[in-house]
Amino acid sequence: MTPPFxxxxxxxxxxxxxxxxxxxxxxxxxxxxxxxFARFGALVAALRLGDGPLLLLADHRPAPSCLPVYEVADLGATIRELRARGWQPQGARFEIPNGPCQTFADPSGNQFAIFEDVRPGAMEGAYADPANLHAVRK
Incomplete structure (x- = not known):
């Protein structure tokens, strides 16, 4: 069986x-x-600790918490396929800089998210822009 994400x-x-x-x-x-970045009253930093996913440190997320965020090829199609198996999303879809996103939880309450990368490199490009006043470059 092919992994879903x-x-x-x-x-x-x-x-x-x-x-x-x-x-x-x-x-x-x-x-x-x-x-x-410091934007919309939130502080968020993307950190590379090694191979694999970026760690996004965010002051608007509760601590301690860790929300794994998986990429999917087509968010709408993935949601339809998962719903057909009885899966339920948490809340409404929302946007992250890279694209549309949806959260869900497993039966024990562990949260996860899936997103479609329709704007690849959005944050890296914004950070590289010297005119971006929200980028923090300490």
Missing amino acids: GALRFLYVGTTDFDHDLAFYLDQLGAERVWQ
């Missing part, structure tokens, strides 16, 4: 002290800062 792209991690946790990942672990 594509690559695990992001681990969306909550924080109660953004600056302290960011320093831990950068200074103590040696993570690479891929991008960082």
